[in-house]
Amino acid sequence: MKKLPIYIIFISFFTFINCVEDISQDFEFKEQVFISGLLTSEEGFVSIQVQKTVPVTDTSFSAINDAQISLFTRDVSNNTSLVSDSFTINNGIYTTSEMITPIIGNTYWIEVLLQDQTVLISEEEILRPPIPITDMVKTEDSIRITFNGPIDVQNFYLIHLEILKDGVIISDELIVSNDRIINEEEEKILVITGMNEGETLRVDISNINFTTFQFYSNVISNQGNEPEVSSLFLPVNLVGNITNTATDELVLGNFGVAGVTPITIDF
Template sequence: MYRSLIFIALSLIFSSCEDVIDVDVNTAEPRLVIEASLDWEKGTTGSEQTIKLSMSSPYFSTDTDTSVTGALVTVTNMNNNTIFSFTDENNGTYSINNFEPIIGDTYQLTVVYNGETYQATETLIASTSIKEINESIEGGFDDELPEVNIYFDDPIDEENYYLISFYEIGDMFPFFADVSDEFVNGNEVYYFFEKEEDEDTNMSPFEAGDTVEVKLYGISEQYYSFMRLLIEQYYNSGNPFASNAALIKGNCINPTNPENYAFGYFRVTEVDVVSYTFE
């Protein structure tokens, strides 16, 4: 009884000392966000493509509708001057069904919005094919966890850069990996992915019946450098020994007003897509 009274008294004392503190957080002016990934999946025409436009918002903002409508969006093939005009779907997406992807050609994105013009340029990079996909137990970091393995051949006598995406059906986000052929040029490349238990993200190890979708993108050196920094910052967040996060700029510039650049990236890639179901 005596201890209970002390506990109640202390609780009243500390609860009475609680004050609501309002912290002023610096916010930047909203910027245009361009999500323009023109990916040509092997075995398809690549004619259907979508670009998404939105505005950046403060971290604690409760306004969920940041979609941008009323913009003019075009992509120009700089090799043959063909212009592809995207249709405003009035929900922040801009689509097209007659895009013509050509390996090795250079494309320029142009977005005109709110009196400003934004541009980005990329070259369509070919992707090699995933020649084998399987599962194993002992090849990963933990000998008791299953992992998915992929194998592909890197072309010889050229520099190649890849982005690999592993996505288990039902997960919120995929896992990304950036790969260069600097030390494996002309050889077979092997990459694996395993999942550990993580209560914060509701992640659990692979088990029988799980299906994982793997995408292998052929990307430019410029995009490889961008993704390498982005992936490093993302997966090192929360690490007490990690360096402070820095602003990573994409390739979407504003030629007439350089300070008013857009967030995001314009990429043009070929991608090989395979799926595997664990046994």
């Protein structure tokens, strides 16, 4: 797929490598459950993927279709409620039967009951507000996006880029960044170059929590320099924020919460 030059002015994208522990892929394979999902601030259906890992030499997909999933929330008054426990299942992808309207400032998490009665619970994450876009400047082959990140808190960003040509995706990339080291400037600038006439750029800038930032950092670092959204599920130790309640140990996968700002630009 097409690879674009992408820059964030306030900090290098690859500084996360220094704060994420290196993970060796030299290990004896042991089948494990892997869970992945991302709830955003946009109203819509929430999807969670549940599968088993496979050996690195195996290109098959091992879906789990017999789990039970519950999505919970807690509001600012500390009231807990069930958001949904009704999901349609398609090849390991569990999608809420009804559209969900997330609330900024609430915390969200999932509980997954496996067939063997193992219970897996994700860490409670707060739904942070979407990132305000203050300016966009488009040239013949690039886009400059200016957004604000509050300077009184540490901010973590997940950026999803899609390039389409005639309705077909020709580039699909994930990028993580943060301003933990340099957080003196509220204004941040994202520059994407290398666009061609007739292409469409879709950008999602997500305001995420630190644990989810670490998880996607591991995903990208294990994928090398050309990560793709469709390749999140690798037989490596991608530990996120999900805990086995019986053993109190973290397991593979992550259920994140993100305040998302979507942008679409035609060239």
